[in-house]
Amino acid sequence: MQEVTTKADVRPLSLSQIQAQVARCPSLPSLGSINKALQELLGAEQRYSAQISEIIRRDPSLTSRLLRLVNSVYYGLAQPVNSIEEAVFYLGIRQIRQLALVTPIIEDFQRLTRQCQFPWREFWQHCIGVAILTREVLSTVQTPMDESDYVAGLVHDVGKIVMAWAFPDHFAEIHRQAVAGTRDLIEIEREVLGMDHANLGGLYLERQRLPDLMIQAARYHHQPEKAERYQALVASVQVADLLLRAEGIGCSGNFVPVTREQCQNSAGWHVLFPNPRESDQAIALASLQRSLERLPHILEGLV
Structure with a gap:
């Protein structure tokens, strides 16, 4: 195995040292409960676009990601989509659900x-x-x-x-x-x-x-x-x-x-x-x- 040189102040830690430091790491609320209102609505038998749009509208970050995604090159739309209702129509339930999952988790990750x-x-x-x-x-x-x-x-x-x-x-x-x-x-x-x-x-x-x-x-x-x-x-x-x-x-x-x-x-x-x-x-x-x-x-x- 080749010799590895590390900085003088960086040394491998013991399991107990690692466990103690991990115990101090903040929890990520998004992993425990992810946008529950939207998840429940998306899982309901009747999914009304207007209701979904209203819930999305309360979350500026989710709204921003939604509009960026629907206007991405992948969807190849002739005219930019500026309304949440239109975006929900184009993306469909599965993509909306995935966006609802990813948005709070990535934001929590970024804080760490x-x-x-x-x-x-x-x-x-x-x-x-x-x-x-x-x-x-x-x-x-x-x-x-x-x-x-x-x-x-x-x-x-x-x-x-x-x-x-x-x-x-x-x-x-x-x-x-x-x-x-x-x-x-x-x-x-x-x-x-x-x-x-x-x-x-x-x-x-x-x-x-x-x-x-x-x-x-x-x-x-x-x-x-x-x-x-x-x-x-x-x-x-x-x-x-x-x-x-x-x-x-x-x-x-x-x-x-x-x-x-x-x-x-x-x-x-x-x-x-x-x-x-x-x-x-x-x-x-x-x-x-x-x-x-x-x-x-x-x-x-x-x-």
Whole structure:
């Protein structure tokens, strides 16, 4: 193993030191209760556009994201949309629900990361891109029943956000080493901090008493075969993460190049396709390629 030189004031920490600092990390209210009024309305049998628009109008940040998204190149509208009612009509219930999820969570995340220099905008694009693509990946093998797959993808890298808040010096040193793209981020994190972002994210979400599905996705998205539960979902998060890195969409903070072959050879791909037929894989890859081509335009509208 190559010798790694770190700054003199940055040393690996013990598990107890890491746990004590994570205990001080603020909770994220958005993860516990996400825009409940809108969620209930969207889940109702009768969805009235005017009612949905009225609830959205109360949240300026959600309104801004909604109008940016609907006017993005992806939708190719001849005239700009300036009214919330029109935006709701064009986007549909699923996109509105996803926007309602992403807006408060990203804003909470941003409050935790202000003191660290990092390509955060590209990082948020990575997180949202993984959320969107996780559903597409999971849909190749089963029908998603709710938005849990989207949330799992969205919070998979929460450990990096916790690291930036709780251990800013370690985070900066890890980023300094990672940008060379010669060593995997997980390896650098373990050497510099003493714990990688996946375990750190799982630890944080556990302390916040959040659903096990989110904990599993954060802790095992690099090793989905080790997930005790929700293995197909966690595998979908890993595949989505790798595909975005392979396409260069957003920035996860891991600068080691990824190929399409590595995506298909990943543990997550084998969990999803344990007895792969070439025809099944070809259909899945063609569907995912179409989603990947649309993603940059969608993300421009969201972040």
